[in-house]
Amino acid sequence: MNTRSRLDMRKTMIHVLFATFLCALSIESHYPVAGAEQWAQWRGPNSNGIAVEQNASTEWSATDGIRWKTPLPGSGISSPIIWNNRVFVTASDGVALNELHIICLSRQDGKLIWHRRLWGTAPTRYHGTKSSMASPTPITDGQHLYAFFGTGDVFCVDLNGNLVWHRSLASEYGKFENRFSATSSPLLFQNLLVVQCDHYGNSYIVALNKDTGANVWKRERPDSWLSWSSPRLAPVSGSSAVELILCGSLRVEGLDPTTGKHLWTVSGMRHECIPTPVFGHGMIYAVSGPKGPTLAIRPGGRGDVTQSHVEWENRRGAPFVPSAILVGDYYYLIDDQGITSCLNAANGKRVWQKRLPGGYTASPVATRDHIYFANEGGQVTVIQAHTSRYRQVARNDIGEPIFASPSLASGDLFVRTPRHLWCIGGQTN
Numbered sequence: 001m002n003t004r005s006r007l008d009m010r011k012t013m014i015h016v017l018f019a020t021f022l023c024a025l026s027i028e029s030h031y032p033v034a035g036a037e038q039w040a041q042w043r044g045p046n047s048n049g050i051a052v053e054q055n056a057s058t059e060w061s062a063t064d065g066i067r068w069k070t071p072l073p074g075s076g077i078s079s080p081i082i083w084n085n086r087v088f089v090t091a092s093d094g095v096a097l098n099e100l101h102i103i104c105l106s107r108q109d110g111k112l113i114w115h116r117r118l119w120g121t122a123p124t125r126y127h128g129t130k131s132s133m134a135s136p137t138p139i140t141d142g143q144h145l146y147a148f149f150g151t152g153d154v155f156c157v158d159l160n161g162n163l164v165w166h167r168s169l170a171s172e173y174g175k176f177e178n179r180f181s182a183t184s185s186p187l188l189f190q191n192l193l194v195v196q197c198d199h200y201g202n203s204y205i206v207a208l209n210k211d212t213g214a215n216v217w218k219r220e221r222p223d224s225w226l227s228w229s230s231p232r233l234a235p236v237s238g239s240s241a242v243e244l245i246l247c248g249s250l251r252v253e254g255l256d257p258t259t260g261k262h263l264w265t266v267s268g269m270r271h272e273c274i275p276t277p278v279f280g281h282g283m284i285y286a287v288s289g290p291k292g293p294t295l296a297i298r299p300g301g302r303g304d305v306t307q308s309h310v311e312w313e314n315r316r317g318a319p320f321v322p323s324a325i326l327v328g329d330y331y332y333l334i335d336d337q338g339i340t341s342c343l344n345a346a347n348g349k350r351v352w353q354k355r356l357p358g359g360y361t362a363s364p365v366a367t368r369d370h371i372y373f374a375n376e377g378g379q380v381t382v383i384q385a386h387t388s389r390y391r392q393v394a395r396n397d398i399g400e401p402i403f404a405s406p407s408l409a410s411g412d413l414f415v416r417t418p419r420h421l422w423c424i425g426g427q428t429n
Contacts, residue, residue, distance in 0.1 A: 037082075037084070037409055037410040038082060038083055038084070038142075038409060039051070039080075039081055039082040039407045039408060039409045039414075040081055040082070040083055040139060040140050040141070040142070041081060041137065041139040041140075041185070041187070041188070042079060042136075042137035042139070042185035042230055042276070042405075043079075043230075043276060043278075043323065043363070043365075043405070044365070044407065044408065046279070047187075047230075047232045047233070047276065047278070047279075048278045048279065048280065048325070048326060049278070049323065049325045049363060049364060049365045049366060049405075050325070050326075050327060050365070050366045050367070051365070051366070051367050051368075051408035051409065052367075052368055053368065054367050054368065054408060054409070054410060054411055055367050055368060055369060055370070055411060056367050056370070056372075056408055056411050056412065056413045056424070056425055057411075057413060057424050057425025058370055058382045058393050058394045059382075059394045059396060060396050060398070060424050060425065061396060061397065061398070062397065062398045062399040062400075065424055065425050066398075066422060066423070066424060067109075067110075067412070067423040067424065067425065068109055068110035068422075068423045069110065069420050069421070069422050069423075070105055070110035070111075070112075070420060070421050071419060071420055072089065072091055072103065072416070072419065072420060072421055073091050073093055073101055073103075074091040074092050074093025074094075074099070074101060074132070074134070075091060075092060075093065075132040075134065075418060076089070076090055076091040076092060076132050076133075076134030076135065076404070076416075077132065077134070077135050077183075077361070077403045077404040077405075077416070078090045078091075078134050078135060078136055078137045078138065078185075078404065078416075079137040079404055079405045079406070079407050079414075079416065080407050080414045080416060080421060081137065081138055081139065081140060081145075081407065082107060082407060082409040082412075082414065083140050083142055083159070084107075085106065085107045085108060086104055086105070086106070086107060086113065086159065087104070087105045087106070087107050087110075087414065087421070087423075088102065088103065088104050088105075088138060088140065088145055089102075089103050089105070089416065089421055090102055090103070090134040090136075090137075090138055090147050090149070091103065091132075091134045092120070092132050092133035092134040092149065092150075092151075098119060098120035098121075098133065098151055099117065099118075099119060099120075100117070100118040100119060100120050100133065100134065100147075100149050100151065100153070100155075101115065101116070101117060101118070101134070102115075102116040102118065102138070102145065102147055102155070102157060102161065103115050103116075104159075104161060105421065107409075107412070107423075110421070110423060114160065114161040115161075116157060116161040116163070118153070118155060118163075118166075120133055120149055120150075120151025120152070120153050121151050121152050121153050121168040121170045121171050132150070132181065133149045133150040133151050133181060134149060134150070135150055135181055135182065135183040135228075136148045136149065136150070136182060136183055136184060136185040136186065136230075137185040137405075138185075138186075139185065139186050139187065139188055139193075140159070141188055141210070142159075143158065143159065144156050144157065144158055144159070144164060144210070145157050145158075145159060146186055146188070146193050146210065148182070148184075148185070148186045148195055149182070150176060150181035150182040150183075151170060152168060152169045152170025152171070152173075152175060152176055152182070153166065153167070153168050153169070153170070154166070154167045154169060154186070154193070154195060154208065154213065156193075156210070156213060165212060165213035166213070167208065167213045169195070169197065169206070173197070173202060173204065174201045174202055175201065176197070176199045176201065177199050177200040177201045178199045178200055178226055178228075182197070182199070182228070183228035183230075183274070184196040184197070184198070184227070184228060184229060184230045184231070185230040185276075186230075187230065187231045187232065187233065187244075188210065189207075189233060189242070189244070189257045189258075190257075190258070191209060191210055191211065191216075192207040192208065192209070192210060192216055192257065192258075193207070193208045193209075193210045193213075194206070194207050194208075194231055194244065194257065195207075195208070196227070196229070196230065196231045196246060198221060198224045198225070198226060198227035198228075198229075198248050198249070199225070199226060200225055200226060202220070202222075203220070203221040203222070203224045203225060203227075203248075204218055204219060204220050204221055205218070205219050205221060205231070205246065205255075205260065206218040206219075207257070207260060217259055217260040218260070219255070219260040219262070221248065223249065223250075224246075224248035224249045225249050225271075226248075226249055226271060226272050226273075227246075227247060227248040227249060227272070227273045227274075228272075228273070228274040229246070229247040229248070229273045229274055229275060229276050229277075230276040231244055231245065231246050232244075232245050232276060232277055232278075232279065233245070233257065233279075234254075234279045234284050234299045235279075235299075236299045236300040237282040237298075237299075237300070238300075239300070241300070242257060243255065243256070243257070243263060243299050243300075244256070244257035245277055245279075245284055245286075245299070247269060247273045247275070247276070247277055247286050247288065248269070248273055249269065249271050249272070249273065250267060250268075250269050250270070250271065251265050251266060251267045251268070251269050252265070252266045252268075252269060252277070252284070252286045252295065252297060253265050253266075254299055254301070263301070263302060264299075264301040264302055264303060264304070264305045264309070265303070265304050265305070265306070266286075266295060266297050266304075266305055266306050266309065266310060267304070267306045268288075268292075268293055268295055268306065268310075268313070269286070269288035269292060269293075270288040270289060270290070270291075270292040272320075273288045274289075274319075274320060274321050274323075275287050275288070275289070275319060275321070275322065275323040275324060275363075276323045276363075277323075278323070278324060278325065278326045278331075279326075280326045280345065281326075281345055281346070282298065283296045283297060283298055283299075283311055284296070284297040284298075284299055285297075285324065285326055285331055285345070287318050287319065287323075287324050287333060288318065289318035289319050289320045289335065290318060290319070290320040290335070290336070291315075291318060292315075292318045293313050293314065293315045293318065294313065294314045294315075294317075294318060294324070294331070294333065294343070294348065295310055295312075295313050296310065296311040296312045296313075296345075296348060297309055297310055297311070298311060311348075312347055312348035313348065314343060314348040314349075314350070316341065316350070317333045317335060317339060317340075317341035317343075317350075317353065318333065318335065319333055319334060319335040319336055319360070320335070320336050321336055321360070321361050322334050322335070322336070322360050322361065322362060322363045322364065322405075323363035323364075323405075324363075324364075325363070325364045325365070325366055325371065326345060327366045327371060327385045327386065328345075328385060328386045329344065329345050329346065329386070330342050330343065330344065330345060330351060330385070330386070330388075331343045331344075331345045331348075332364060332371060334356065334360050334364060334373055335360070336359055336360055336361070337355075337359060337360075338355050338356040338357060338358055338359065338360055338375065339353065339354075339355050339356075340353065340354050340355070340356050340373065340390075341353045342390070351388050352388070352389060352390050354390045356373055356375065356381050357375060357377075357379060357381075357395075358375030358376055358377045358379060359375060359376045359377075360373070360374075360375050360376065361376055361402075361403045362374040362375075362376075362402055362403060362404060362405045362406065363405040364405075365405065365406050365407070365408055365413075366385060367385075367408060368385075369384065369385055369386070370382050370383065370384065370385055370393060371383050371384075371385050372406060372413070374402040374405075374406055374415065375402065376401055376402060376403060377397075377401060377402075378397055378398050378399055378400050378401055378402055378417070379395055379396065379397045380395070380396045380397075380398075380402070380406075380415070381394075381395045382394045382395070382396070398415065398417070398422060400417035400418065400419060400420065401417055401418055402415060402416070402417055403418070404416035404417075411425060412424070412425065413425060
């Protein structure tokens with residue numbers, strides 16, 4: 001290759017990289033404003049469970065490596081969210097678990113900043129240890145915090161705990177009916193707060209004006225009778241379009257997030273869906289269990305795209321509860337019994353499989369280099385990312401059960417147990 005050809009190739013590569021960078025900026029503009037140090041929603045930045053630019057502690061115990069530990073009232077498996085120097089978490093208690101809590105703690109030392117007490121409209125059934133009325137994770141845009149509870153209530157408060165608005169979806173559209181309470185976490189898109197409400201009653205998804213709580217659009221889901229999965233956004237390759245992805249009974253669907261218009265359907269899910277899909281490599285990775293498939297789906301279709309837009313399918317290793325995680329070129333699943341599978345994200349072929357100790361409800365999280373799997377007994381197994389072999393880094397035990405999915409921000413690992421919120425390692429200022 002001559003010098004001129006090398007220069008032309010280099011210029012072409014620079015142009016491609018610059019175009020990719022601009023595309024990424026366009027995609028990010030659709031998500032809540034959240035810098036590298038924030039964990040503003042369920043599964044963190046871009047809803048994938050990854051703090052890409054951060055590392056965190058890999059070794060600790062119940063007494064070593066703990067920055068702080070703060071008692072929490074009531075019960076809940078919602079994940080903590082982090083914005084700047086504040087940590088927010090929800091809980092519920094009382095005889096019917098209709099006494100609701102939004103709690104704000106100092107990120108530096110775990111001390112209470114404020115505590116907002118609220119009351120729920122219509123408490124429903126829940127699992128004794130694995131759910132409560134405070135199962136959905138709240139979300140913030142940096143100005144307000146939005147919390148959805150299993151009582152069918154949506155609350156908007158400012159970051160000082162002052163109530164801005166409240167909607168009782170249960171009063172308006174019927175009490176939630178399922179055996180594990182409502183678990184789907186809300187999602188922000190532009191000026192909309194999106195809430196997926198799939199249950200044995202009249203299922204629907206609703207987009208509320210985030211400033212007022214008023215309906216912008218609402219779509220009935222008559223054939224989606226049960227789901228605990230959370231909605232997420234997915235950009236469409238080659239365009240500026242963003243789709244709203246819903247996992248529900250027997251199918252995955254793509255909607256227009258601005259209007260709620262139905263765009264496409266992929267069949268193949270199980271009747272009950274809990275895991276939230278992830279996005280990467282231009283594809284949606286959705287899993288439905290138990291013993292259901294993992295599907296890699298290209299967004300951007302129209303109508304029934306089961307035959308045309310499913311890139312690959314793998315029917316082994318599917319969890320019932322924990323969501324999967326995509327880290328680099330590998331897609332990781334852990335089922336409720338601890339069977340962990342690493343798949344090639346490009347083709348779905350199994351790379352390795354390993355049984356980890358204990359049972360699992362929490363979803364894994366990751367930093368740039370490590371993946372964290374928390375079991376119900378309080379052990380967190382840390383493994384090396386970006387490798388074709390299973391490489392365990394550490395296994396840590398804090399001595400309290402873990403059912404809530406951990407959160408990460410600036411090197412801090414936040415772990416919720418039934419009694420406490422723990423901050424492990426990380427920064428001291």
